Amino acid sequence: MRLDPERSYDLIGDIHGCANTLERLLDKLGYRKISGVWRHPSRQTIFLGDIVDRGPRIREAVHLVRDMVEVGQAACIMGNHEFNALAWETPAPPGSGRLHVREHSERHTRLIAETLEQFAAYPAEWRELHDWFYQLPLFIDAGRFRAVHACWDDSLITPLRAQFPDGLINEKFLKASAVYGSFANTVFNRLLRGTDMRLPHGLTLTSDDGFTRSFFRTKFWEENPQTYGDIVFQPDALPELAARTPLSELQKNELLQYPSDQPMLFVGHYWRSGKPSAIRSNLACLDYSAVLYGKLVAYRLDQEHRIDANKFVWVDVEKPELPQ
Incomplete structure (x- = not known):
């Protein structure tokens, strides 16, 4: 999907059902609700995905974003949670060894439970949302800047464009992702979930959400990492033994790079904390854990070619976001 690179945009990170907070952020950015839709006289919003799951007002958040998109006030890319919702509902192809593209495991059920519950009384809306x-x-490339939910990988995006020039995939491609190691499977994992690496020494970690993992999310821009700790990019810290373990030369060479001379790239997905800021002059993550009472963050993009530290705007998520 291509946008006018000369226009001004407000890029907004993962919402996860925090509709009240999104309205507060839009108001702070100068948008006003007119005829039921949030609008700005000169700017447009780009949502970085993950509108659904986890939060208290998922249905309201989806309607707000969808209404803006449909009248041309916003664009929205797919996050891994939108993909998860599609894959949850879609039958897997024969021979894949599963019933649905996304298996209905205990963990997956927990992740989508809030969304399904909030749409339970609105089955027709849920089908339309699908x-x-x-x-x-799956991505936006406006030339001067780019947006993807988790990770930009030219080696995948270039052949993906050959099939889907506008980045809009279809059900056949989604079904193909049920086969581990397939091109479709690799595309969704990389672009919507990022890069990862197995923990060394057979170690595991248990995250704050109670899931035990043997893999951890990694940076895709570090230029000279030496240890596992240098490349971790997630809220959960690595076990001390893992963090200080040196990376092999093979592991270093296999790490994905997003060079500093590439266009500005905006991602969500990674549950950052603290004061919103750029990772590098051409890379910013706008996910600051809104649904965990962090911040809902926007970047006000005008005509700059490098990220300006003064153009991050955010609101803190307040306790009233929870149902009363």
């Missing part, structure tokens, strides 16, 4: 998710591109 179709709308297919209208969310």
Whole structure:
């Protein structure tokens, strides 16, 4: 999907059902609700995905974002949670060894439970939403800047464009992702979930959400890492033994790079904390853990070619976001 690079945009990170907070952020950015839709006289919003799951007002958040997109006030890319919702509902192809593209495991059920519950009384809306998710591109490339939910990988995006020039995938491609190691499977994992690496020495870690993992999320821009601790990019710290373990030369060479001379890239996904800021002059993550009472963050993009530290705007998520 291509946008006018000369226009001004407000890029907004993962919402996860925090509709009240999103309205507060839009108001702070100068948008006003007119005829039921949030609008700005000169700017447009780009949502970085993960509108659904986890939060208290998922249905309201989806309607707000979808209404803005449909009247041309916003664009929205697909996050891994929108993909998860599609994959949850979609039968897997024969021979894949599963019933649905996304297995209905205990962990997956927990992750989508809030969304399914909040749409339970609105089955027709849920079916329509399923179709709308297919209208969310996997990436935006406006030339001067780019947006993807988790990770930009030219080695995947270039052949993906050959099949889907606008980044909009179809059900056939989604079904193909049920086969581990397939091109579709690799695309969704890399672009929507990022890069990862197995913990050394057979170690595991248990995250704050109670899930035990043997893999951890890694940076895709570090230029000269030496240890596992240098490349970790997630809220959960590595076990001390893992963090100080040296990376092999093979591991270093296999790490993905997003060079500093590439266009500005905006991602969500990674649950950052603290004061919003750029990772590098051409890379910013706008996910600051809104649904965990962090911040809902926007970046006000105008005509700059490098990220300006003064153009991050945010609101803190307040306790009233929870149902009363």
